[in-house]
Amino acid sequence: MSSPPILEIRDLKVSLPGAGDRRYAAEGIALTVSPREIVCIVGESGSGKSVTASAVMGLLPKNVLKLESGQILLSGRDITHASLAELRALRGDRMAMIFQEPMTALNPLMQVGDQIAEIFQFHGPSLSRREVDQRVLALLTDMRLPSPETLRHAFPHQLSGGQRQRVMIAMALAMEPALIIADEPTTALDVTSQAQVLRLLHGLRERHDTGILFITHDFDVVAEIADRVIVMQHGRIVEAGAAADVLANPQHPYTRKLIDAVPKGKFGAGAPLAEGDPVISVENLGMRFVTSSLFRSKRREVNALDGVSLSLARGETLGIVGESGSGKTTLGRCLAHFARPTSGRIVMNGEDVSNLSRAAWRQWCKRIQMVFQDPYRSFNPRLTIEATLSEGPLNYGEDPARVQARMRDMLALVSIDASALKRYPHEFSGGQRQRISIARALMMEPEILIADEAVSALDVSVQAQILDLLERIRAQLNLSMIFITHDLRVAARLCHRIAVMQRGRVMEIGPAEQIFTRPGSSYTQELLAAIPGKDGLGSRSPAGLALAGA
Amino acid sequence: MTTTALDRPRSFWPALTRDPMMFTGLALLVALVGLAMLAPLITWHDPAALAPRMRLKPVSAEYWLGTDSLGRDLFSRVLYGGRLSITLAALVSVISVCAGLLLGLLAGYFRQLDAVVMRIIDGIMAIPGLLLAIAMVALGGATIPTMVTAIAIPEIPRVARLVRSVVLSVREEPYVEASLGMGTATWRVLWRHVLPSTINPLVVQATFICASAILIEAVLGFLGLGFPPEIPSLGSIISEGRPFFQRAPWIVLFPGVFLALLILSVNLFGDALRDRLDPRMARQRKD
Numbered sequence: 073m074s075s076p077p078i079l080e081i082r083d084l085k086v087s088l089p090g091a092g093d094r095r096y097a098a099e100g101i102a103l104t105v106s107p108r109e110i111v112c113i114v115g116e117s118g119s120g121k122s123v124t125a126s127a128v129m130g131l132l133p134k135n136v137l138k139l140e141s142g143q144i145l146l147s148g149r150d151i152t153h154a155s156l157a158e159l160r161a162l163r164g165d166r167m168a169m170i171f172q173e174p175m176t177a178l179n180p181l182m183q184v185g186d187q188i189a190e191i192f193q194f195h196g197p198s199l200s201r202r203e204v205d206q207r208v209l210a211l212l213t214d215m216r217l218p219s220p221e222t223l224r225h226a227f228p229h230q231l232s233g234g235q236r237q238r239v240m241i242a243m244a245l246a247m248e249p250a251l252i253i254a255d256e257p258t259t260a261l262d263v264t265s266q267a268q269v270l271r272l273l274h275g276l277r278e279r280h281d282t283g284i285l286f287i288t289h290d291f292d293v294v295a296e297i298a299d300r301v302i303v304m305q306h307g308r309i310v311e312a313g314a315a316a317d318v319l320a321n322p323q324h325p326y327t328r329k330l331i332d333a334v335p336k337g338k339f340g341a342g343a344p345l346a347e348g349d350p351v352i353s354v355e356n357l358g359m360r361f362v363t364s365s366l367f368r369s370k371r372r373e374v375n376a377l378d379g380v381s382l383s384l385a386r387g388e389t390l391g392i393v394g395e396s397g398s399g400k401t402t403l404g405r406c407l408a409h410f411a412r413p414t415s416g417r418i419v420m421n422g423e424d425v426s427n428l429s430r431a432a433w434r435q436w437c438k439r440i441q442m443v444f445q446d447p448y449r450s451f452n453p454r455l456t457i458e459a460t461l462s463e464g465p466l467n468y469g470e471d472p473a474r475v476q477a478r479m480r481d482m483l484a485l486v487s488i489d490a491s492a493l494k495r496y497p498h499e500f501s502g503g504q505r506q507r508i509s510i511a512r513a514l515m516m517e518p519e520i521l522i523a524d525e526a527v528s529a530l531d532v533s534v535q536a537q538i539l540d541l542l543e544r545i546r547a548q549l550n551l552s553m554i555f556i557t558h559d560l561r562v563a564a565r566l567c568h569r570i571a572v573m574q575r576g577r578v579m580e581i582g583p584a585e586q587i588f589t590r591p592g593s594s595y596t597q598e599l600l601a602a603i604p605g606k607d608g609l610g611s612r613s614p615a616g617l618a619l620a621g622a
Numbered sequence: 623m624t625t626t627a628l629d630r631p632r633s634f635w636p637a638l639t640r641d642p643m644m645f646t647g648l649a650l651l652v653a654l655v656g657l658a659m660l661a662p663l664i665t666w667h668d669p670a671a672l673a674p675r676m677r678l679k680p681v682s683a684e685y686w687l688g689t690d691s692l693g694r695d696l697f698s699r700v701l702y703g704g705r706l707s708i709t710l711a712a713l714v715s716v717i718s719v720c721a722g723l724l725l726g727l728l729a730g731y732f733r734q735l736d737a738v739v740m741r742i743i744d745g746i747m748a749i750p751g752l753l754l755a756i757a758m759v760a761l762g763g764a765t766i767p768t769m770v771t772a773i774a775i776p777e778i779p780r781v782a783r784l785v786r787s788v789v790l791s792v793r794e795e796p797y798v799e800a801s802l803g804m805g806t807a808t809w810r811v812l813w814r815h816v817l818p819s820t821i822n823p824l825v826v827q828a829t830f831i832c833a834s835a836i837l838i839e840a841v842l843g844f845l846g847l848g849f850p851p852e853i854p855s856l857g858s859i860i861s862e863g864r865p866f867f868q869r870a871p872w873i874v875l876f877p878g879v880f881l882a883l884l885i886l887s888v889n890l891f892g893d894a895l896r897d898r899l900d901p902r903m904a905r906q907r908k909d
Contacts, residue, residue, distance in 0.1 A: 408803055434805045442803050450796035454818050460797075463814075464804030509800075516804060 076148060077104035078250045078283040079128065079167075084142035086123055086132065086307075097123040097137055098307045105251060105283040110273070112286045112294045112315070114330065115304035116531035121287045123307075125253045128285070129169050130159040147250055165195045167251040168244035173260050174236035178228040184239045185212070185224025191246040211242040215272060233396070234265025241272060245280070252276075253285045258293065262395035262558060267602035270297050289532060291334045292561070295319055296604040303327045333536040334561070351519055351552045352407065352440075353383035357416035357426070359402055359576070376402040377413065378576040384520065389546060389553040391567030391584065393560055393599070399576035404524045404556045408442045409433050438468065441513035445525040447505035451497035457508055458493040464516045475515075482511040485548075486541060503534035507541065514545070521546070524556045539566050560599055564588060572596045644898070647890030654884050658704035667695030669702045670852045678870045688872045690863060699854040700877050704884065706855050707836045710769060714835035715828045718774040722781025723824065729782065730789025731812060740786070743779045751776030755838065756847055764849045773838050777831050784827055788820045822899035829892030833885045840881055856881045 084101040088094065098120035105111045113121040126132050128144055130151070144152045146166060154162070163169075171177040179187055185208050192204045199207070212220035215238040228236055237257060244252055254273065258266040274297050277284055288294060294301055298315035303324065311324040322328045359377035376399045384390050394400040405411040406426070407418060418426040425436055444450035451460055458479065465475045480490045486507040497505060506526060513521055523542065527535040543566060546553050557563050563570050564584050571581040572595065579593040591597045657664065667685075673693035680688045687696040729739035755772035762768035792798060798815050806814070836856075842848045843857020851858065856877045863873025 410799060410803070430808070437803060437805045442800070444796045444800060446796055450800050452795075452797040452801075452815050455814075463801060463806060467805045467807070467810075512800070512804075 077106050077145075078147055079103075079105040079285065080143075080145040080148075081124070081128070082143040082145070084124065084127060084144065085140040086120075086127055087138050087140045089136055089138075094306060096120075096140075096307050098127070098304075100308060101142070101304075102309070103302055103312070105285050107250070107281045107283050108277050109299050110277060110284045110286055110297050111300045111302065112288055112298035113302045113304055114288060114291065114294055116289055116330075116533065118306075119304040120307035121304050122255055124304075125169070125255050125285065125287055128251075128253060129163060129167065130154060130156075131169075161195075164191050164244075164249070165247045166249050167253065168247070168249045170237070170240050170244050170252065170254040170257045172256040174233065174240045175228060177240060178236060180228050183225050183227060184231070188212075188224075188239070188243050188246055191243055195247050207246070211246060212239075214245075215239070215242045216268075217242075232265070233261050234268055237261060237265070237269050238272065241269070241276075245276065245282075248280055249282065251283050251285065253287070255287045256289070257286075259288070259290075263560070263599060263604075264395065264602040266293075266604065270604060273297065290604070291319070291331055291532075292604040303330070329533055333533040349386075350383035351386050351420070353381075353419045354403075354407070355381050355417045355419065357381070357403070357406060357413050357418065359399070359406065359411065360414045375399075375576045377406070377416075380416070380573075380576070380578050382571055382578060382581060384552045384554060386519075386552055387546070387550050388569065389543075389555055389567045391563035391570040392554060392556045392573060393558065393563050393570055394573035395558060395599075397575070398573040400556045400558075400573050401524055402576075403573070404442070404522050404554065407520075407554065408440050408522055409437060438464075438516045439519045441516050441518035441521055443506070443509050443513050443521065443523040443526045446529055447502045447509060448497075448529075450509055451505060453497055455496075456493065457495055457497065460497075461493070461508075461512050461515050464512070478515060479511075482514045483508070485514065485545065486511045501534075502530055503538060506530060506534075506538055510538075510541065510545065514549070518551070520552045520554065522554045522556070525558070526555075527562060528557065528559070535562070542566065560588075560603060572599065641894055641898070643890055644894030647887050647892075647894055650883060650887035651891055654704065654880070654887060655708055658701055658708050661698065661701035661705050665695065665698035665701055667698045669694060669698040669854045671695075678866060678873075680870070681872060687876045688870065690859070690873050691866055691870075696859070696873060696876055699859055700856070700880050703854040703856040703859055703877060704880055706849070706853065707839055707881075707884070710766070710773070710839050711832040711835040713766075713770045714774045714777065715831040717770060718777035718831055719781055719824055719828050721774070722778045723785050723820065725778065725782040726785025726820070727789055727812060727816070730786040731793055731808075731816065736786075739782070743782050746775060747779045749776070751838065752841065755842055756845075759842065759847045764847065769839065769842070769849075773835050777834070781824070781827055781831075784823055785820050788823060789816055792816050792819045826892055826896040826899060829888050829895065833888040833892070836881065836885060836888075 081101055081103050084098055085096055086098045088097050101120075101124050103111065103113075113124065115121045123132070123137060126137075127139055128146075132139060139152065142152065143150055146162065151159070151162065178184065188208045188211060189204050192199055192207055208224060209220055212224055217223050217235060217238055223231070223235075228239075231239065241257075252273075257273075258269050261269065270293065273284060273286075276282055286293075286297065294315060301311075301313060301315045301318045302309055303311040303318070303326065305326045311318060311322065311327045318327065319331065322331055357377050357380040358375065361374045361376060378399075380399070380403060382390070392400045392403060402411060406413045409425075409428070413426050416426065417424045420436065420439070425433070428436065461479045461482070462472075462475050465478065466472070479493060483490055483492060488504060488507050488511065492500070492508065497508075500508065509526075510521075521542075526542075527538050530538060539562065542553065542555075545551065555563065555566055560570075567584050569582060570584050570587045572579045572587065572593065574595050579595045580587065580591065582592070587596060588600065591600055671694060673689070676685070676689050676693040677691055678689065679685055679693075682688070685695050685697065687700060690696055690699070725739050725743065729736045729743075751773075754776060755769075758768055758772040793816065795815075798811060801811050801815055839848065839855060840857030840860070843855040843859075844861040846858075846861060848855050848858050851862075859877040860874050860881075863870070863877075867874050
């Protein structure tokens, strides 16, 4: 890499407002991105990785974050203090950004083709309409989007997440910028879409000599595409180097901690337990939505669940894995009685509980408790932790003194100090809230814990702690657990058995190790092959075999 | 442990001293309401006592705000009139907020009731407020209960729609679901988790209802549909003073100023309250 760098950041310092726990959002950041190079910035939330990217694009929130010192050079030109007009000319043309959530970054009221065309109209006004049309079509084809001729007239909501992200990348590439900044571009995507997007980015820099600054929290993604890695913590760079070196031989303890926290196809749970009487079983469960519209006589039927049968033994952890829209969340909601299946049975203690009224369900609901995905929204911000934790038991007329004692026990179990009782949810971090959420579920003394994407919103090191906690509690209290996730790696770490779901059906169910090493259905093989970082991109082995040695 | 200043519930009193708009509004409001409520103690003329020889007298030491065409003391009439308007406004806002809250909760939380309740609301909205008031006063006579009902009914839909929209978003929050999953009874979920979120916008809405109730009562009085002449109300005083405007402008001027100040103070206070309680609006303001 002897060519001059596309991007050079020298000693960047971005200050935070007010008296926070630290003065700088980013401090002493120095990095370069050369042509045809993919540089990954890795770090957990709050590490300053996105701030660095925003500073380059000139997108730092005004009046909140201030670029205090340092230099940003784009192809040798200092753009640190470029005016808005100068930046506008550069953005899209010389540098482009890909955002995390393609749905919010695209205009929902505009056809995607027109949105791409807009960039040409702005940066190349001399182009004729036909030329623009041709370029848009070429770009969409380039992104390997299916039938670009019709897709260009689609609105963002008509596309899948992966397709939207590819449209975003097409927009970013429209003017063939020298630099692309991708801020967690695959975090919101399913594992198969993620694999497609990563492959696309990889191919692009080969053809266009683009330099890519790729921000992620996922070391598996790093392993998949990075040439060089920069690890950030608390706004500082703690380690930088060639991707292979850093991954194989991390120097800084923080890097080591992050890499260790990545679930690596280790099977934490061991062999499935001997089948006793199942604590809950589901027979032929179906959930069908019928949508009809005023103007279209054609009714659409969607099967969110279609003939799902499975059972859960005492003390067992059953993983339910699938991409978005696979029906895994609907299944969890049916089990917790938040949704009513349209056919089939849910059997507990030999009794069908699938269609109980809310009043009749009340005596059952103590046994099934849920840990929710979003630790920020699953607590009433107006109530203290004490009020939240005691709500359930007090509903069942338990003695307040006993409830008090139990709250302290449960908080101790999830390693939260008892002083938390008098505090409000906003005083805790995401990981802490998720622990309290588990404590809340345990307050009901349940037999079954349903965790719906319970760790997806958390940083990887926190994720590992919560997974360990769940496993410890399950063993200690002999709970059964249903663990719903989109991440096979997480499921592997925790679950005895895994059920893979697609389009409302269970494609495959079996012991975790078997699912990984001898996947039975082709869909499972696809999912496994899409897990990033298992091998290099060039030598991608046939689907399924990649994991044989994991 | 992360504590961010933005999340923390804000305390009210320090904010009051720092926010000039809220301070002005509240101070003015307290002064006017105090004057009106203490009217029997402050004034030394019966607001209804006629004194034909003293008619249309300008401002003097005896008659602080002058007298009207029948020689009645304008100072006591304005204060008594204000007292009536404020009482009426308070009753109207309490009644319309309670009724609207109930309807809004029902419509927002129980999806089966939504269509029915909202169509009733639409029906009420289709009736012009002033027309309803005129009809009701014509039928039931100008008594306080009729007036209050007549002014409160057209305000109910606004409150109900506001509450419904808040409930619709809150009921989808995972914490409501979590509570239901722990076997909490429906009415308790409403009381504990849903109702508190509606309080802030409701308090703000109530201030605006106050202002509009005062105004509507004044309009009714001005149109001659308000209370009987012996009971002074701001609107009827202005209305009676109108023919004498060129000879004795103070009859229209003073109740008009009182009315304007009263509504201004309520609106100032309501605006400031909204900025305090609705963090989104407040943040926009800070930038």
